[in-house]
Amino acid sequence: MASAVSSDTPPPVQRVGYRQLLRTPGAWTFLLPGFAARQPFAMLTISIVLLLRHTTGSYGVAGAVAAVTGVSMALFAPQSGKLADRHGQRAVLVPGVLLHAAAAALLTALALAHAPLWALIAAAVPTGASVPQVGPMVRARWAAALGDGGPGGSGPRPGRHPLLATAAAFESVTDEFTFVIGPVLATASSTAVHPASGLIAEAALTLVGGLLFAARRRTAPPPGPARADARGRHASALPVPGVRVLAVAFLGIGSVFGGMQVALTAFTQEQGQPGLNGVLYGVFAAGNMLAGVACGTIAWRTSPRRRLLTAYAALTLICSTLWAVSAPLPLGGLGLLAGLCIAPALITGYTLVEALVPAASRTEAFTWLTGSVALGQAAAVTAGGQMADGFGASAAFTVPLVGTALALLTVVSLRAHIAPRGTTTEIRQDQRTADPHPRRPVSR
Template identity: 85%
Template sequence: MASTVPGTTPPARRVGYGHLLRTPGAWTFLLPGFAARQPFAMLTISIVLLLRHTTGSYGTAGAVAAVTGVSMALFAPRSGKLADRYGQSAVLVPGVLIHAAAAALLTTLALAHAPLWALIAAAVPTGASVPQIGPMVRARWAAVLGDGAPDASGARPDHRPLLATAAAFESVTDELTFVIGPVLATALSTGVHPSSGLIAEAALTLVGGLLFAAQRRTAPPPAPVRADARERHASALSIPGVRVLAVAFLGIGSVFGGMQVAVTAFTQEHGQPGLNGVLYGVFAAGNMLSGVACGAIAWRVSPRRRLLTSYAALALVCSTLWAVPTPLPLGGLGLLAGLCVAPALITGYTLVEALVPATSRTEAFTWLTGAVALGQAAAVTAGGRLADGFGASAAFTVPLIGTALALLTVVSLRGRIAPHGATAIRDEHTAPDARPESLRTADTS
């Protein structure tokens, strides 16, 4: 590991996953939350496989899948803000019911060979209603570990060292769904029926979402109504560092979406469609393995440097995917790409938690999740059209372009996610008029 960043104190030794999972009440929201997370891993590829079967076009399939991603990206922050304001259950229960109905409608229309406009019309509520379980779980961890609730003796234990471990654990959980979800969706869609993947996704969302919503004891309390209307309605996206991280997550979404379409086209070209889920699962397994490692390391490198390093490595690996001739080296490069994704995701979530006040946590997390969905949607659309017109190799250029542009943006604006930015933001939400002039200037630069 690198040496300590000048001017900082070496961090305390990282508390392990075992300690984290012994947090009272953790398993009551982790298990149903895992089931309800499947939409993010299964939805896009299930739609692509179903519509590729019914329409014969990757472009059409990608366009409809992209609409679900854009809808998710646009509505997720609003959902997160409502969850912060009114509580998670108040948002989740109607959301999962709408999602199950919309996914069933989309499946029916696809099997009936409905026109594109009808498929898109059904795709909008399907994506908009995807439950934001990942951000909600992260908000629960932050509430349990970061707020220092008093114990039986009245003391307030400092659980903050566990927050980084929780961020890593959540990334591992996300990536585990990306190991299981695409493989499950592909197996059901190719081995049972083309619609089976989307049906299973809706069922898991409904059951898992309702069980998760029932765990009210561990949910963060709704934000109190403030007299200052401007502060109450301010968006987490107004924070400069959150915007920079959202761009970084857009690039990561381009990797997810581009890989899904390109790998599907690649295995079709090589006459081995059954390898689709396996190859994408290898990519996701790399994410999971590096996520486990990130949570086990007591980092002495600043989060900003970790983000820049892992993102540069991701862009480098993505630059080679288009030239892969056979499935075996693609699996190896996919594994390397996955190993680079998790550190960037974990560090991004760790940074954003320091940039926003507690009352906007869920919304801030959903901006990042929504950015991934938006990047994924754009990549699915572009990748589908490139695969139709030029083949799988052309589709693999989408992750390259997405990560390269995002890396350029993050490097150029890296000052916005520096530690002093977190201090400025916290001051902005507590005593804006008392901030030093230098910090007020930094916020507007």
Template identity: 70%
Template sequence: MESTVTKNSGAAAARRPGYGQLLRTPGALSFLIPGFAARQPFAMLTIGILLLVQHTSGSYGTAGAVAAVTGVAMALFAPQTGKLADRFGQRAVLLPGVLVHAASVAALIALALADAPLWALFAAAVPTGASVPQVGPMVRARWAAKLEGTPLAGTAAAFESVTDEFTFVVGPVLATTLCTVVHPAAGLATEAVLTVVGGLLFAAQKRTQPAHGLNSPHARVEHVSALSVPGVRVLAIAFLGIGSVFGGMQVSLTAFAEEIGNPGVNGVLYGVFAAGNMLAGIACGAIAWKSGPRRRLLLGYLGLTLAASLLWTAHAPVLLGALGLVVGLCMAPALITGYTLVESLVPASARTEAFTWLTGAVALGQAAAVTVAGRLADGYGSHAGFLVPLAGTALALATLLTLRSRLVPRTGGRTVARGVGHRVPVAVD
């Protein structure tokens, strides 16, 4: 029986449809295009805060602290946003959320430019982070609802990770360029505009949002929090390591560019890192994998840890760019496989919440990283800040190796619950 399941899974992987067929899915472009604009905050917000507050305060530590408060607020509130979306619908959550976010960003900009005390910046940073729209998880939930049980589901998971990484190519470069060429606050202001425009357009796509609340076929089943699933908790801890790479790279690259007297190179270096992430994501979606997602996740984190261990040794922009590219190439397999695993661990009624726990974990790891890396960069230079991604990924890898047995569906790895009374076979190793 097991060999039949494995053989069928391998055959399905070999027949995996391409991105072109995925994009021809009816209604897909209607939520993908506005969703791309609306997910820019995650890519632009931290770097925008870092550049603005560092400009007004002269301290990477202060800038990192404000960005960290934003990240912690995002991490704490993202899962609650997911729960509300599962219960009341994505539109009901997005409409007020994008307006609160834009107002909070405006307040943060005004306070920073007025040289307000740190506590005031913290006060504005909390609603700024708490109101970041969780569009990425919402898009994933729409794909999952539309493609559940079809060969396109795996392609959609890879496509979403590629899209996320593409925002990290565009967002930080755009924010850095605006902050250095136009005005220190221009990056954050653009982020707020994109949030409002993209978020409202995405919320308007009512026909493609998943069923929710009493409209859901799973409404008859008592809702269980996604965090009650052991595998989700393990993945959330592992995704803290992903966040440490994003946060540590953003602060340390910014400090490195200042040290060499070329602030503009920051956006280029971060763009190279994010481009490696995106290219690896495209490749992951095109490969018909023979190994299971759990094994790929462990190998992805092992490669990411090894690549991050070399960052602190780079003293020239070209070498740092090359190492950043390698780190980016190792990042995508870990991200994509993590999202693939979490979808198999939770029922559809908790899917948006599960995705937001991972997104929140990335934000929390990023918040801790920008704080620690900022202090290290202030005290010891940018190269000390690059030790933060190494520490974060090493701890994540150790967690995965220790708790890898929990990354198996409760049914023991033979089947995964796909809603109520419906199971499909999967391979987990």
């Protein structure tokens, strides 16, 4: 069902769907290995929390080490994306996955040896820094495969392929599917096999999937010359105001992922059903996936900016109720609703980046967003761990609420910067062509 027409949006265009998208030549050659290589983002945090909770007995220590991993990932991810834009994905991926597997193995060994906190943190830094940024790389491959223009220049905007928005939705569905599979796999293996098996499985999937993905060279976007700013320095995607706003907003999404992981772990421990943790988190992630599937099949009439505001408002409302729930069934229902709100925010954010950032910096821009999710997740894991240790699971559920409320405030107050306009001459021309009422002021 389509929404009402927004005054700052061009008339809707009929989109093609997932079937046509998956017929893109070469798509399956990078989708399948890319799916395996994406698992670190879904498995790493929960695997570390479960392992260190077992070896140290403290959610606070486990959350702190997991947070260092997330901060390291967030800081290094944009640099990885920038290098991939300049030198090619293979040149970044191959050494990255090898380093990640070695660092994760070291962290596992130190945890099992009951090493001091400083040693665990020292191993967590390279573990997080080397997480392969496969999601942004896949998105960049879609953009390269589809090109920046559709047949005859048709599409949501002149010069943009009509399948690009569908590809953004498909990638969100894939991301969320990893969050269905990853935490369940990590929790099941950690509780049924060995506390370290989740982290070991994560490292193995990263290594195998990453190397296979890197081997698919034909679908990789060609490395390009560094884009320079007015002073001749390499231009980054971060100075684009809309990218900064979205990066801050995506911290809120990360706070939901991280806060839910710790809070659900503490909740199921309090309930005496630790194995239920993966199921509840899987329900939450399933909501993300279902909403992502739906978003890719809707010909939206509302602007991406308005959809982003609506998604964050709904997510904040749902998160405001989590702390009051004391039974698994209603908590699973609320988790499902929260998941249904996350996918539209993610999809809309990535769609806006394609319009805000030049193609030469696209992978880097995507990694700023994924890095922000990782940073928000890290902060939420730390805060949630402290709250769970000191006050219980109910207190830990307030962490997603604080994160989403701050993100909503940011998006509302800085919404003028996330209208897809003005970052390049081409985008300005596209908007003038697409706007049926060019003299009417853009609504705020």
